[in-house]
């Protein structure tokens with residue numbers, strides 16, 4: 014019952030955006046994917062969610078996703094895209110309900126409102142989605158994916174959250190809130206895979222980190238294993254310093270640009 | 274800890290509102306039907322006929338003809354065409370993820386028109402056995418195929434990665450309409466006198482040629498398309514979030530899009546085949562309904578069928594009375610009423626990022 018990607022390759026035309034990336038995410042854990050812009054993070058998430066053609070194998074809870082129908086996949090994992098645009102003036106609550114299918118845990122009538130309350134936006138239920146600020150819209154979309162896989166584990170099968178930059182346009186309080194929501198989902202038995210840019214938040218919340226650079230996996234392990242001066246500086250191509258201040262020892266990353 | 278507390282507010286339910294609207298629209302449709310049977314060039318009145326029947330009197334030959342052979346088929350055709358156009362518009366807007374898509378505006382109607390014209394003019398060239406087989410369905414089927422080709426082509430040209438560029442959509446529509454217009458022009462030269470009269474009549478966009486034969490020809494296709502549209506609600510709702518997300522919430526996007534395109538082609542094709550080009554119903558009806566009860570396609574599509582039928586029947590009544598005893602082509606009435614509403618929609622949306 015894991016999410017396993019084996020030797021994933023993705024081509025956009027002739028350009029190879031992913032050159033054989035493997036990844037194993039376990040339920041109960043928060044797995045982060047980090048790396049510079051264009052390194053292939055969204056592309057990897059696209060392969061993990063079967064939204065683009067790829068070579069290699071992706072297995073979700075023991076079944077290869079290639080042969081699964083959209084509705085079979087949607088009951089086991091929810092996906093938060095990097096950006097969302099809505100074509101019609103649905104209300105916030107209607108948007109949250111969109112992903113909820115009959116017969117799933119999210120189908121209980123109170124779940125969409127609870128999901129909105131979880132991201133602190135229950136009082137926005139009747140607002141028009143298109144009129145929200147960027148961060149508000151991002152939180153509503155998170156509520157939508159939460160409602161889709163409301164119980165982190167059902168019938169012994171873990172559900173999965175796949176999030177592409179879930180905190181990219183949030184203020185610091187809501188960044189923490191969203192990271193806590195994701196971690197709680199994992200603690201309750203679900204699996205979380207999130208593309209992240211904020212390395213310090215990643216170090217605080219992730220159980221496991223994959224570092225991508227130029228379509229390849231540079232490192233994969235716990236934040237303490239992976240966040241070293243060498244690996245990060247190589248991945249991002251700039252001078253980064255990692256310290257792990259006691260007593261907690263969570264890695265702490267600072268750019269080192271002011272030396273010139 | 275960033276704990277942000279929040280209170281529950283029971284949300285006003287637009288679904289309930291849409292259901293109530295459903296009943297209201299059904300009632301409005303009945304009223305429109307009665308009105309359409311009541312009013313006409315002759316002074317045969319539904320009310321008088323009903324009174325006569327109630328007293329056990331027989332209807333005169335003239336009254337029978339007016340009621341059963343003139344007004345009823347015309348009413349049925351108006352209802353079919355109105356429902357078909359409104360639902361085509363709503364489905365197309367959902368498919369293109371754009372509230373301004375409309376079969377008349379973006380050239381699908383032109384494609385269907387070309388199909389119909391080809392069938393009218395070249396239909397005689399078909400081997401007799403085949404002609405006998407398709408009979409009265411030839412024109413609707415050809416219009417359906419033309420509309421289908423037009424929709425597919427338009428979707429291919431205007432949509433990249435599930436996103437439709439409005440500019441591309443409109444320009445492709447103009448090109449499509451121009452091409453269809455040119456080919457139709459060629460057909461006019463080939464056509465004989467009889468066919469030419471058919472063409473002119475048909476080109477005006479009118480219900481004046483209504484007959485039971487036409488109702489039977491268009492009816493099955495429209496009914497099929499309306500039934501298919503009822504399966505599209507959840508899919509089109511999901512598509513509003515983009516193709517990728519629609520798939521992530523469990524929608525078979527490719528299958529849903531194929532059904533949507535066939536629905537548009539079937540409904541538009543059938544409507545165009547029997548009534549010619551009638552504009553603005555497809556854009557105005559869904560827009561009004563979204564204002565009244567929100568964009569949820571599960572209620573929008575059935576309500577669009579009801580309101581489309583009602584409005585077209587009323588427009589036909591207007592077409593029959595304003596210059597009585599002569600009558601206006603209904604396309605003129607829908608344009609005069611619909612174009613200002615369309616401009617008003619544009620005006621309101623002017624400030625929005627993605628028109």
Ligand SMILES: Nc1ncnc2c1ncn2[C@@H]1O[C@H](COP(=O)(O)OP(=O)(O)OP(=O)(O)O)[C@@H](O)[C@H]1O
Pocket residue numbers: 025026030048049050051052053054055056057095
């Ligand atoms: N649809 C596409 N067509 C062609 N190339 C693409 C496409 N999408 C992404 N790419 C390319 O593939 C590479 C990886 O893109 P990807 O979106 O996965 O990057 P990312 O790591 O998510 O970056 P970011 O941090 O900016 O979101 C980039 O070089 C990008 O230009």
Ligand SMILES: [Mg+2]
Pocket residue numbers: 054055056095177
């Ligand atoms: Mg990305």
